[in-house]
Amino acid sequence: MRRLLPLLLLLLGIALPAFAQSTSSPTQAFPYTLKTDKLPNGLTVVRVPYPSQGIVSYVTVVRVGSRNEVEAGKTGFAHFFEHMMFKGTPRHPEGERERILGTFGFDDNAFTTDDITLYYSYGPTAGLPQLIDIEADRFRNLEYSEPSFRTEALAVLGEYHKSAAAPFLKMEETLNAAAFTKHTYRHTTLGFYEDIKAMPEAYQYSRDFFQRWYTPDNTLLFIVGDFDDDQVMKLVRENYGPWDRKTSTITVPTEPPQTQPRNAHVDWPQPTQPRQVLAWHTPAASANTNNAAIQTVLVAYLVGPTSPAYKQLVLEQQLVESIGSDYVDHRDPHLFTLTATLKDERHRDRVRLALLREVSKVAAGKVDAARVKAIQDNARYGALMALQTPRDVGIQLGWYAGILGTPDGLQRHLAHLAKVTPAQLSEFTKRYLQASKLTQLSLTPKVDTAGGTK
Amino acid sequence: MKTQTLVSLTALLSLAGCASQQKPAPEHTPPPAQEATATPPVEAPPLAPAEVPAIPLQQPKPMELVVLARPDTPIVTFRLVFHSGSIDDPKGKEGLTALTATLMAEGGTQKLTSAQLLDALFPMAAELDTSVDKEFTTFSGRVHRDFLPRYLDIFTDVLLAPRLDAAELERLRTNAISTVENGLRSANDEGLGKAALDALIYEGHPYAHYTGGTVQGLKSITLDDVKAHAQRVFTQDRLVVGLAGAVDDALKQSLLSRLGTLPATGAPRVTLPTVTATSGRAVILQKQTLSTAVSMGYVNPVRRGDPDFFPLAFALTHLGEHRQSIGLLFNELREKRGLNYGDYAYAEHFIEDPGTTYNRTNIARTQQDLTVWIRPVDPSHAVFATRGALYFLDQLVKEPIAQERFDLMRGFLQGYSRLWEQTDPRRLGYAIDSLFYGTPHYLEQYRQALTKMTPQSVQEVLRRRLHPAALNFAFVTQDAEALANALRSGQPSPITYASDKSQALLDVDKSIIGLPLPVRADAITVTPAQSFMEK
Numbered sequence: 001m002r003r004l005l006p007l008l009l010l011l012l013g014i015a016l017p018a019f020a021q022s023t024s025s026p027t028q029a030f031p032y033t034l035k036t037d038k039l040p041n042g043l044t045v046v047r048v049p050y051p052s053q054g055i056v057s058y059v060t061v062v063r064v065g066s067r068n069e070v071e072a073g074k075t076g077f078a079h080f081f082e083h084m085m086f087k088g089t090p091r092h093p094e095g096e097r098e099r100i101l102g103t104f105g106f107d108d109n110a111f112t113t114d115d116i117t118l119y120y121s122y123g124p125t126a127g128l129p130q131l132i133d134i135e136a137d138r139f140r141n142l143e144y145s146e147p148s149f150r151t152e153a154l155a156v157l158g159e160y161h162k163s164a165a166a167p168f169l170k171m172e173e174t175l176n177a178a179a180f181t182k183h184t185y186r187h188t189t190l191g192f193y194e195d196i197k198a199m200p201e202a203y204q205y206s207r208d209f210f211q212r213w214y215t216p217d218n219t220l221l222f223i224v225g226d227f228d229d230d231q232v233m234k235l236v237r238e239n240y241g242p243w244d245r246k247t248s249t250i251t252v253p254t255e256p257p258q259t260q261p262r263n264a265h266v267d268w269p270q271p272t273q274p275r276q277v278l279a280w281h282t283p284a285a286s287a288n289t290n291n292a293a294i295q296t297v298l299v300a301y302l303v304g305p306t307s308p309a310y311k312q313l314v315l316e317q318q319l320v321e322s323i324g325s326d327y328v329d330h331r332d333p334h335l336f337t338l339t340a341t342l343k344d345e346r347h348r349d350r351v352r353l354a355l356l357r358e359v360s361k362v363a364a365g366k367v368d369a370a371r372v373k374a375i376q377d378n379a380r381y382g383a384l385m386a387l388q389t390p391r392d393v394g395i396q397l398g399w400y401a402g403i404l405g406t407p408d409g410l411q412r413h414l415a416h417l418a419k420v421t422p423a424q425l426s427e428f429t430k431r432y433l434q435a436s437k438l439t440q441l442s443l444t445p446k447v448d449t450a451g452g453t454k
Numbered sequence: 455m456k457t458q459t460l461v462s463l464t465a466l467l468s469l470a471g472c473a474s475q476q477k478p479a480p481e482h483t484p485p486p487a488q489e490a491t492a493t494p495p496v497e498a499p500p501l502a503p504a505e506v507p508a509i510p511l512q513q514p515k516p517m518e519l520v521v522l523a524r525p526d527t528p529i530v531t532f533r534l535v536f537h538s539g540s541i542d543d544p545k546g547k548e549g550l551t552a553l554t555a556t557l558m559a560e561g562g563t564q565k566l567t568s569a570q571l572l573d574a575l576f577p578m579a580a581e582l583d584t585s586v587d588k589e590f591t592t593f594s595g596r597v598h599r600d601f602l603p604r605y606l607d608i609f610t611d612v613l614l615a616p617r618l619d620a621a622e623l624e625r626l627r628t629n630a631i632s633t634v635e636n637g638l639r640s641a642n643d644e645g646l647g648k649a650a651l652d653a654l655i656y657e658g659h660p661y662a663h664y665t666g667g668t669v670q671g672l673k674s675i676t677l678d679d680v681k682a683h684a685q686r687v688f689t690q691d692r693l694v695v696g697l698a699g700a701v702d703d704a705l706k707q708s709l710l711s712r713l714g715t716l717p718a719t720g721a722p723r724v725t726l727p728t729v730t731a732t733s734g735r736a737v738i739l740q741k742q743t744l745s746t747a748v749s750m751g752y753v754n755p756v757r758r759g760d761p762d763f764f765p766l767a768f769a770l771t772h773l774g775e776h777r778q779s780i781g782l783l784f785n786e787l788r789e790k791r792g793l794n795y796g797d798y799a800y801a802e803h804f805i806e807d808p809g810t811t812y813n814r815t816n817i818a819r820t821q822q823d824l825t826v827w828i829r830p831v832d833p834s835h836a837v838f839a840t841r842g843a844l845y846f847l848d849q850l851v852k853e854p855i856a857q858e859r860f861d862l863m864r865g866f867l868q869g870y871s872r873l874w875e876q877t878d879p880r881r882l883g884y885a886i887d888s889l890f891y892g893t894p895h896y897l898e899q900y901r902q903a904l905t906k907m908t909p910q911s912v913q914e915v916l917r918r919r920l921h922p923a924a925l926n927f928a929f930v931t932q933d934a935e936a937l938a939n940a941l942r943s944g945q946p947s948p949i950t951y952a953s954d955k956s957q958a959l960l961d962v963d964k965s966i967i968g969l970p971l972p973v974r975a976d977a978i979t980v981t982p983a984q985s986f987m988e989k
Contacts, residue, residue, distance in 0.1 A: 051526060055872065086779070102780045102862050105869020107811060109777075124869045150953035154792030161745040162795050162830050166641035200952060270640045270742055271984065273632060305572040315569050318625050321632060343628060374577040381579035381598050385529060388877045 029380045029414040032393065035229065036407050042217030043240050046397065046407045047232065048224040050390045056225030057122045058131055059394035060139070061402035063220075064213035065115040066189045067331060070250050071205075073198065075184075076156070076191015079112040080199055081209050083152050085119065086110075087144035089137050094148060097138070100130050107391075112189055115331045116402030122391040125227050129235055136239035139219065142210055146203045153199040160196050167268050171275065171443055172326075178264035179279055179335055179439040183255035211245060218247040220401045225390040255281070255333065262439040267446040273321060274342040276352055277441040282336040282432045285329035285413075287404040292329045293416035294428045295336050299325040300375040301367075301425060302358050303338055309358045313340070319347040323355070329403050329413075336433065345444060352440070363430040367422035379417045499851055502733065502921035506755045508726035508820050511589075513537070514889040516691040517713060521706060522698040522881050530602055530705070531878040532595035532609060533696030534713075535816050535886045538687035539589040540667075541660035541724045547675050548989075549667015552586040553623075553630055554683045559584040559593065561622035563611035568622050571608065580605050582612065587805070587817040588661045591688070594879060599700045606705070610712040613688065620677050631672050634664065639741070639983045643830055643930040646739060646983060647747040650928035653987075654737050655753050655823060659729055663987065670989035686721035690714070694886050698878035726820050729753045734974040736927040736941055740934035741983035745794075746836040747931075750843065751825030752924040757802065758818075758891040764903040765915040766824075767801040769850055772863045774799035774826065777811040780866055782846055787828070790959055791951070793839050794831045799847075800824065812874050815883020818890045824920075833931055837940050837947035840927065841969045845962070847922045848969075854909035864904050871897050923972045934980045942975040 024034040035047045069075045086108075088094035101108050104127030110119040121131055163169045172188050180186035190196065221240075223232060258281050285292030303309055303323045313320045321341040328334070338359075340351050387393050400409030543550045559582060562568040575582060580597040593613065597605040638646055649664050656662040663671070695713060697706060731753060756762050774781035776798045779789070783797035802822045807814045826847065831839045855863070875881050875897055888896045931937050940947070946968045955963075 052876070055876065098780055099862055103865035103869075105866045105872070107870065107873055108779065109811075122873060124872065127869070147953035147955070151790065151792035151951075154952070155788050155795055158745070158788075158792075158794040158830060158832075161832075162644065164744055165643045165830075272636045272640055304576070306569075306576045310572075311569045315622075315625070318621070318628070321629055343632075374573075377577040378579045381577075381600075384598065385579050385581070385596060391876075 024408055024411065027411065027414075029383055029418070030411050031384070034397075034408060034411075037233065039216065039237065039241060041241065041243055042215075043243065044220040044401075044407050045233070045236055045240075046220065046222045046401075047227075047229055048222065048393060048397070049229075050225045050393060052225045052390045054125045054226055055123065055390055056125045056128055056223065056227050057120060057390035057394035058128070058135065059222040059224070059398040060119045060135065061220050061222070061398035062117045062119075062214060063115070063218050063402055063405065064117055065113050066187060066191065067115050067184050067252060068213060068250060069184055069187070069191070070252060073195055074202065074205060075187040075195045076189070076199070077202070077206070077209055078117055079189050079191065080153065080156050081206060082110050082112045082117050082119075083156060084144055084149065084206060085138060085142060087142070087148055087152070089141040089143050091137055091141065092134055094144065097134055100134055101127065103127070104130070106131065113328075114185060114189055114334075116399070118395065118398050118402065120391065120395060120398070122389075122394075125225060128227055128232060132232070132235045132239050136236075136243065139214055139240075140243045142214070149203050149206060150200040153196075156199060157196055160190055160193065163190065167266070167272050167275070167443055170266055170268070171277065171441060174264050174266050175277060175279055175335075175439065175441045178262050178441065179258070179281065180255055182253040183332065184252055185255070185330070185332065185334055212248040215245040215247040216240065216243045220398065220407055222394045222397045222401070224394040224397070252332065257281075258437045258439070261435050264439065264441045266441070266443040268443055269446055271447055272443070272445045274345045274348060274445065275443040276340045276342060276348055277326075278338045278352070278355060279335040279439045279441065280433045281333060281437045284331055284333050285403050287406045287409060287412055290416040290420060290424065291428075292413060293420050294424055295327055295329075296379070296417060297372065297375050297420045298336070298362070298425055298429065299327050300378065301362070301371060302355070304375065306371065306374065307358070309355060313351055313354055319343060319351050329400075331403055335439075348442065359429060359433050362426055363433065365423075365426045367426050369422045372420065372422050372425065376418055376420065380414070383414055499917045499921075502731055502752065502924035503755060504731055506729040506731055506753045506821050508728060511537075511818060511820055511890040512892045514694050516693065516718070517710060518694050518889060519706065519710060520694060520696045520882060520885045520889070521701055522696075522878065522885065523701040524699060524878075527699045527878070528599050529699045529878070530597055530599055530701060531696075531698040531882060532593075532709075533698070533816075533879060533882040533886065534593040534613070535694045535696065536591045536593075536688055537589060537692040537890070538591050539587050540663065540665040541588055541726065542683075542687045542721065543660075543663070543667070543671065546671060547679060548663040548671030549630055550671070550675055550679060550683050551591060551687060552666050553626060553672065553675060554680045554687075555584040555586050555591050555593070556626050556630070557618060557623055557680055558612055558616040558684065558688075560626065561619060562617035563608065564615040564617055565611060566608070567617065574604070574608060578605060582609060585814075586665055588665060588819055590816050590818060592816045596879070602705070606708065610709070614712065614715055616684065618677065618681055618684070623677055623680060627672055627675065630666055631669055633666050634669055634672075634987050638664065638666075639986050643741075643743050643745070643747040644827075646986065647749040647928045647930045648825075648827070650737050650739055650930070650986065651749040651751055651825065651926065652823075654735055654928055655732065655751060655926050656729065657732075659727060659821075660724060661819070661821070668987045668989050685717050689717045689720040691719045694889060696882035696886055698882050729821055731924060732926060733924040734926065734972045735977040736929065736973050736979070738929045738931060738934040738937055738978065738980045739983040739986060740980060741930060741932065743830075743930065743932050745830035746833045746929055746937070747830045748828035748836060748840055748843075749825060749928045750828075750840070750925045751823050752921065752926060754801075754822045754824040756824075756919050757820075757822040758887070758896065759893050762915045762919050763801070764900055765907055765912040766919055767900070768863065768867065768904065768907060769855070769912055769916055769920070770799045770801040770824070771867055772855055772859070773846060773850060775866075775870070776800065776804060776806065776813070778870070780863070783826070783843060786846060786962075787839060787842050790955070791842075791949075793835050793842070794829045796829045797827070797839075797843065799826045807880070812880070815880055815887055818887050833933060833937070835949060836929065836931065836937055837971075838949045838966065841947060841966045841971060844922055844925070844971060845966045845969055847920070850913075850916050851920050851922065854913035857909055860909045860912075864907070867904055868901055871900060925972055927973060930983065938978050938980055941971065941973045941978055944970060
């Protein structure tokens with residue numbers, strides 16, 4: 001099965017809404033206008049006027065993440081490559097980006113996920129011409145030396161070590177390895193530790209990675225803030241127009257259906273709270289289904305702050321410090337999770353069964369419509385509250401566009417959320433949150449009396 | 455593993471965000487002595503002051519109102535800032551202020567249980583939070599004006615009629631203890647290093663204990679303690695009321711008249727003692743970990759409002775603005791040498807505002823600290839990295855910042871500082887801080903001051919007010935004894951690289967490798983992380 005189907009369809013200009021130019025109007029949930037153009041080379045350029053008095057955010061999302069890492073030994077590369085994107089070009093050698101953008105005071109950063117890599121610069125509109133020039137140049141002509149590459153690999157290793165202090169990275173690694181047997185979601189965004197340590201040797205591969213994925217037809221650009229649209233589009237066309245690579249196609253292995261419950265366990269060698277995770281295989285997020293919206297509502301319904309499970313386990317019985325979910329929208333089928341941070345190992349089963357009971361109720365059709373409506377109100381107002389700056393707007397737009405493969409991904413997601421019905425929650429739960437598709441992860445602290453530092 | 459809200463920016467940014475940049479061009483390397491652009495000072499720089507007195511912050515009038523209304527938003531922002539914090543914790547009950555504030559904000563009101571409070575706020579997507587620092591406690595709220603009347607009732611009830619029930623106290627106490635035992639000591643080496651440095655440089659001072667409390671302090675707190683403490687420290691005479699966004703006169707009057715029923719006064723203000731400046735002390739917290747976290751700093755008499763603060767802040771931004779790749783330390787230690795994930799420097803106490811790279815507002819301090827943060831390094835590089843940070847700090851005292859670099863950093867701060875004030879909560883925060891520091895229009899004043907600075911004027915301030923020899927150190931590492939021995943011995947800390955380095959870099963390394971660290975061999979303490987903040 002070709003997991004890249006949505007992307008291929010995008011390339012062929014069918015199935016997904018074809019647009020050369022479009023304008024979307026403000027809605028109650030998203031009170032901003034999107035002006036969208038697609039350049040002949042396939043680059044999608046979205047501008048969003050925002051009353052920010054001379055401040056602009058500039059967000060580039062590339063539809064590449066650890067999901068694309070199909071070669072053995074090369075996990076973590078999308079994230080590593082994000083680091084390398086700051087290393088200069090023949091025209092702007094290493095260090096020059098900093099001088100040019102630094103002069104204006106841009107906050108200039110990026111992050112990588114399983115599915116996307118998102119770059120953002122946030123600062124004064126006065127620097128926008130220089131920013132467009134230097135951004136287009138790096139996406140077209142990135143070039144760095146092998147010593148620079150080798151050194152940066154050590155910073156990535158440092159990032160791994162920093163993250164390894166808390167149990168979450170180990171938990172995610174263990175859960176993914178248990179839940180996925182074939183799909184690249186088997187490894188985390190940071191990648192396997194052994195692969196990270198081997199990164200300095202992969203210089204040539206990194207060059208190929210750039211050619212393969214950093215292409216205009218695999219990239220969306222969002223410019224949000226206070227700027228002259230005509231002037232900006234002129235500069236964007238001039239600078240990005242000659243970018244001419246085509247994205248690669250790879251086959252991301254399809255995850256075979258899970259047919260039996262699975263268990264995984266972590267012994268954590270330091271003091272920490274016991275933890276329990278329930279994870280079911282569920283469908284991908286996509287622009288034309290409400291699967292992501294249903295799962296978003298379901299998280300709030302099952303373990304949100306107004307859920308019976310929260311009231312019972314957190315507030316009344318005080319068996320857990322917290323309950324929640326790590327559910328994140330993904331391009332391919334991923335996991336719907338419920339998580340519990342326990343106060344005492346002895347209550348593990350009680351908590352686990354209480355969560356499963358809540359799932360069973362929904363599967364049996366017992367859904368409180370008033371609570372669903374409250375969740376939808378929370379989603380609508382929460383979206384408004386979350387968009388406080390052009391940076392917020394740009395990153396949210398970029399995130400959903402990257403996952404869903406359409407520039408209006410955020411608006412679609414919000415529209416889907418408003419339409420979720422109690423019956424849909426029930427049907428989805430019955431269909432996907434089944435015992436046979438469940439992987440359970442437990443974590444227990446194993447500390448010797450001397451403090452566990454052998 | 456955190457609950458992911460619908461569109462939580464913080465959650466998005468915490469997924470796998472990372473700054474990644476490039477090294478500066480060669481001219482940004484500290485120039486060799488013969489290229490120095492200024493005549494080296496003939497006299498040695500003055501020593502750090504032996505004492506840092508507690509010169510009180512200014513006191514706004516009771517319930518002073520700060521309003522930043524704007525017509526183009528439907529959101530109302532509340533920010534109530536009390537001049538009360540962990541310094542108000544009674545001895546033996548460390549954590550009382552934070553636990554009291556949390557119980558008020560989360561534990562329900564006399565009309566609503568904690569569960570009903572959540573039910574009421576949820577459909578509004580309204581925010582109601584509290585945060586506690588050494589001297590300040592903030593109750594903050596945001597709500598869409600569609601829900602303002604109902605929210606105003608709830609928000610003010612949290613302060614005026616909190617439920618303060620025993621079961622919720624137990625729940626939140628258990629969480630607070632877990633935060634120390636499982637979070638700080640065990641799962642957050644970077645935070646642990648920073649808290650350990652605080653405890654070291656403020657030893658014996660009300661700032662010394664972790665704001666969230668000590669394990670024994672938290673265990674000893676009773677419900678009566680909480681009830682009494684709320685009346686003692688959340689009083690009108692300590693309160694500044696901030697309102698922003700969709701605000702009108704009716705809201706102002708309604709809020710003020712309700713808050714007028716808070717106790718007028720409570721406990722007498724805590725008199726902060728003079729800090730006797732220590733230097734050269736090191737604490738090494740021992741725990742199982744792959745890498746070594748490093749924090750260093752000293753108590754600093756220069757705070758906002760001091761004419762020397764702006765030049766000092768500018769220089770520390772040049773050295774290492776938090777999570778910005780433009781800093782000198784970031785470029786030298788991370789980008790060129792690959793030692794770790796980041797290296798930063800701070801002219802005043804810094805706590806990252808969640809979801810941003812900016813300092814939190816309303817964490818003002820009477821006695822500030824100046825710190826450098828080295829994110830975790832391979833244990834074999836811990837001493838080298840520490841020396842490296844010290845070397846570049848030393849350079850600031852010895853030589854003016856090169857003009858080109860100076861101009862770059864000035865431009866950077868002119869723009870970047872505007873990002874600090876892009877939201878209503880942050881704008882309110884700055885306005886409220888300005889009342890206590892006596893620095894009206896603080897950010898605008900900073901930008902004005904930048905236009906008048908020169909490399910020479912900044913360096914003159916640094917020579918007088920920056921004291922690398924005054925540093926103290928906190929490390930979090932697994933092989934604590936090996937690190938202690940390395941520090942005691944003063945032996946060189948050579949380094950080899952897996953890739954080619956420029957001769958200029960290797961020449962700087964020669965100076966770093968043997969640089970004497972200001973660590974006194976008799977002032978190195980090794981402590982198991984598991985005993986940190988026990989009492």
